[in-house]
Structure formats: structure tokens, C-alpha cells
Amino acid sequence: MYFNNVTILKIYNYLNINDLFNCSLINKQFNNIFNCNMLWENIISEKYIDVDINEIQKQYNIIKLKYVYKKIKDLLYLKKILNSHKTVKDLINLQKLDLSCNRLTKIPKKIECLINLKEISVRSNRLKEISKEIGFLINLQTLDLSTNELKEISKEIGFLINLQTLNLSSNELKKIPKEIGSLINLQHLNLSGNQLQEIPKEIGSLINLKELDLSHNQLKEIPKEIGSLINLQTLYLHMNQLKEIPKEIGSLINLQELSFSDNQLKKISKEIESLINLEKLSFTYNQLQEIPKEIGSLINLQYLSLYNNKLKEIPKEIESLINLRYLHLYNNQLKKIPKEIGSLINLQGLFLNNNQLKEIPKEIESLINLQNLHLSDNQLKKIPKEIGSLINLQGLFLNNNQLKEIPTEIGSLINLQTLYLHDNQLKEIPNDLCKFVNYDLIDCPTYKKLKKKYY
Secondary structure (H helix, E strand, C coil), X not given: CCCCXXXXXXXXXXXXXXXXHHHCCCCHXXXXXXXXHHHHHXXXXXCCCCCCHHHHHHHHCCCCHHHHHHXXXXXXXXXXXXXXXXXXXXXXXXXEEECCCCCCCCCCHHHHHCCCCCEEXXXXXXXXXXXXXXXXXXXXXXXXXXXXXXXXXXXXXXXXXXXXXXXXXXXXXXXXXXXXXXXXXXXXXXXXXXXXXXXXXXXXXXXXXXXXXXXXXXXXXXXXXXHXXXXXXXXXXXXXXXXXXXXXXXXXXXXXXXXXXXXXXXXCCHHHHHCCCCCEEECCCXXXXXXXXXXXXXXXXXXXXXXXXCCCCCCHHHHHXXXXXXXXXXXXXXXXXXXXXXXXXXXXXXXXXXXXXXXXXXXXXXXXXXXXXXXXXXXXXXXCHHHHHCCCCCEEECCCXXXXXXXXXXXXXXXXXXXXXXXXXXXXXXXXXXXXXXXXXXXXXXXXXXXXXXX
């Protein structure tokens, strides 16, 4: 008797585990279906979720059974749960639900029954839409929908008034519904990695927001209502198409970290002077030609990144940044460094490479906590002897300049581990240099010749 494959699959679906094995011995056709992955995808998900998979594999040698079981057990069992109205109702006390890293294309509408949910993560799936039923989860505090294929967010998201963390990053969103302004308890909002061209003005209603990530989008402007986010501590706006900064940014007096990198900015708003609690500030990869003197008001600043711009000078007011630890000014058009840089006594890293510097101010001697000094790719003809005062210096990069000599005081840098002197005009190296540094890390052909001569 001949059975088509569909008929055999239906027969198998009604059998218990022992009958399945016996049935497979009837004829070759039944045995072939028995070894079919599709059969086991069905029976594992629908009937035999708790079978001893190792024993079955050992006894009957079913093709790729362990692989199939591992890949689909959790996903199909979960699908069975969420598609059973009765079962969902049984989970009414559920507070945390993690569906991340699966292949879900949608969230079942019956999720509305889980009214006590506080946290839900559906990150790294294949969601294309969010059903309006999500609005019934009024107790939700954390919602992670990141790394999906969402093109829009339903306006019902505005009903989640207890939401504190919302992650919509790495999707395909082109706009955000204005109803987002109803999430008055929101503290963390991540919209990075989308295709947003504008942000609704209603975002100004999120007065409890502490962290806002709008990076990696297509934003051309920021609504002035952003100035209402007075509790904001972190604001990421890098990798957009911004041409100006709204003056209302000055109202964010609690801001600690601000990034405007990779935009099209030509100037920094002077209102930045109000951000006195700022610790990290980045304007890299823009078109800045000057830095406002008001930057001197940022007395708590620890990290300042201004590399890859068109800066020609640094304001002397930089001397007020006494808590600065790292200053990145490389890849600009700087011709000189103000002597006031000597006031930055807590500086650990100073990056001035790839500019047009012809000299370094002697006041650099005050930077006694400096560990790395990058001066490569400039037009330096000499180095001030005061460099010998930088006793904590570990890395000194002087390559690609026009140096004809190195001051003997460089031998005082007893903690120096890396010294780059290549591509200069050096004819000799101070002998004292060899006494203190790990000279195997020195990159200078002239020095290597001297090393052979004297040692």
C-alpha cells in the first residue's frame, strides 16, 4: 500500500512515541518520513517537548535530531504558550518576559492579558510591527525592542505611562509618534541607529529623562523643546546631519555627557557655558573653525574631543579647565598652542598630532601628570627643554616633524616606555637618553645606529 508523505505525517501526529518507532519499520517510505526534520519539528513542538532526546538519538539514530531539537524547542514551545489564550491567562502574574534573540516577526495580540508585566525584551528578532495591544501593559517599566525591523511605532505606546526605559535602537524607524510625550516617567530613551529625520516637539514633555540617545540617524535639527529636559544627564547626537545647535541646549544644566560628533556643525553655541556639570564633551568630525571662549566655564570637564575639525587656534580660556584629563585636538589646523595650557595640571593625555604647530610653549612643564603626549605630524623644529619635567610621561610621539636635535633633558623622563622620533632631521641623540628609557621601544634609525656604537 502506498501512502503519500502528507498522509504519513498526519498519521505520525496521532501516534505515541513507541508507535512512531514501530511504524517506521513498516516500510522504507515510512522510515524516510521518520527521519524527516519536518516531522520532528512538528512533534517536538506539539507533543513531545519533554522526550529524552539523547536516548532517542542513541537508539534510533534520527537524522540531525539534536540539532533540530536545540534550534526549535524553545521557540516553538514559546509560540505554543503565547498562542494559547488559556495559557496566557494562567501567566497573569508574570512580571518579566525575555523573548530576545529569536525569530519572532510579531508579538501575539494576546500579550494584552499579561497586565502585570514590568519588563519585556524582544530585542534581536524580526519584528516588523508592534500591535496596538501593547498599550494594555500599563504597568510596564522596561521595554526593549532594539535590533528588529520596525518601521513605525503605534501611537498606543503613549499609554505606557509607567515606562522608565524604552529601547528602540537599531530598527528602521523614520518617525516617532507624538504620543511619546505621554511617557512622563521615562528616564532612558534610546532611538539610535534608525532613519529618523525629525524628533517630535512633544519630547520636551519627558521631564524625568536622564539619558537620550539620538545618534546614528538622519536628523537635520533638534526641536527647541529639548531645553525642557532639565534632568537630562547624557545626550548623544553624533552621526547625524545637524548644522546648528539650538540655544536651548544651555538649559540642560545637569548634563554630564554630550556628543555632537560626526555632524555638519560650523560653530558651537555660546550657551554651552551654562553646562557647568559637563564631564565629557565631543565635537569630533565637524567643520568647526573656532571654539567659543565660553568653554572656559566648563570647570568640571574631564574629556574634551575636538579632533578632525578646522580649528586654527585654541582660546586662552581653556586654562580654566583644571579638571581636564584628556584633550584631543589632532587633525586640525592649529599653528600654536596658548601658554595657558600649562594650567591643565590634571591632564593625562594630550593629542596635538597632525596640525601645523611650529613650537610648543615652555609652560608645558607644568603638566606633571601627563602620561601621553602626541606631537607627531607637525612642523616642529625644536622641543623645549622643559619637557624634562614631565616625569610621569610614558609615551612621547615626535615623529614626522623637522627636529634637528633633542634636548638632553629628555633623559629625565624615567617612566618613558615609548618614544617615536622617526622621520625627522636628527643627526645625533643625547647619550643620557640611553640611561633611563626602555630604548628597545624607541623608533628612530639614528638612535639604533648610536646604540650599536656606544653599547
